[in-house]
Amino acid sequence: MRYLAPTTLEDAVQMLAEDPGECRVLAGGTDLLVRMRAGMTEPDSILDIKRIDALREITAEDGGWRIGAAVSGAVMNEHEGLCADWPGVVEAANLIGSTQIQGRCTLAGNLCNASPAADSVPAMVAAGAVARIAGPNGTRDVPVEDVPLAPGKTCLEQGEFVASIFLPRRGPRGGDAYLRFTPRTEMDIAVVGCAVSLTLDADGICTAARVSLGAVAPTVILVPQAAATLEGTRLDEPALNALARTCSEAASPIADKRGTVEFRTHVAGVLARRAAKIAHERAGG
């Protein structure tokens, strides 16, 4: 195996394109190194993106935030502007693993690992995040919900990788939240996850919402019909009931040792209701 550590984006693109064998991008390594040690993947080369300075930064852009693909959860958690605008995304990222895992794990790694239970992904989807993908043919922007195609599979073409994640302008009277159900409060994999992001007008009416569910389908899903139950309402009881019902209907989970189909379906609705209330409160409602 070869270890590649480019210091510029251009070099990274070139190395990835020219590598003759299977080359894996290494961000925090909290998925990749576990898989390698288990013999589940045996790459010919590893391309470490952490020495590319531009990918280690969180920068303000068009009123939103661009988060480099090498930024760890711990660094996000210490960024005041990001925490103020997108508390739901930051808290979702901070649910990943322990303090030690936080020191390494990245949003882009969580996304590209393409687990249906990835914690930060529903929060990014609800936030309307966009992945900037770099590759031999230049860069392209793809909404986060379109990146995972199936468990462990993404839309990335040969030679492409995620350079950054863009979180759009939050704007006034907006709020987001992510909740997951796990048997243990720390160091566990989501049985169900749900993120809600919404905006209110000056009268407290919800003008826009995005709702996303994790671990109840082969990929994290955006649920527009759930968002529609909130729009035009003040998140009163009937609206929250409709939200919960719609999220349960949208869930098509599998049964495994972590939870039955019935349990996951029910919990999807429960979490949606609770996450919506937190997002609503954060939006000043």
Place this chain on the structure above:
Amino acid sequence: MSKIHVTTKINGDPVEYLCEPDETLLDVLRDQLGLTGSKEGCGTGDCGACTVTLDGRLVCSCLVLGAEAEGAEVGTIEGMAEAEALHPLQQKFIEHAALQCGICTPGILVAAKSLLERNPDPTEEETRYWLAGNLCRCTGYDKIIRAVMDAAADMRKAS
């Protein structure tokens, strides 16, 4: 497979080593550099016995490649005591009998030290969350938490 030459700093001292591209930092520390304080409990990021700091951040050294330490600063349990003088956390772990077999202890000490550097006055809940990635099969955690809280109190008084 050609080896990679790495120049790094460990506990403040400049160190150079050669490692395989897929060799973990934990294996380099233990097998090449003789720093066997960091333990391997699981090798999958779950137990925290291998905890070290990398550029000031807590990480599981079993999930870091040796090659990634190039130009970085690594902190291990071996850097905790100053010569013969134990760190207050180490002293309190002994006083509170916060260890039995001791496999988890180096990782927990490194993690607890990093907590107190960031937050000298953590609540018990904050301490338990911070240490959630450090598993202990022996003590039941209570004595560990008490030792950390007590050390924190002493260190606040001393500063």
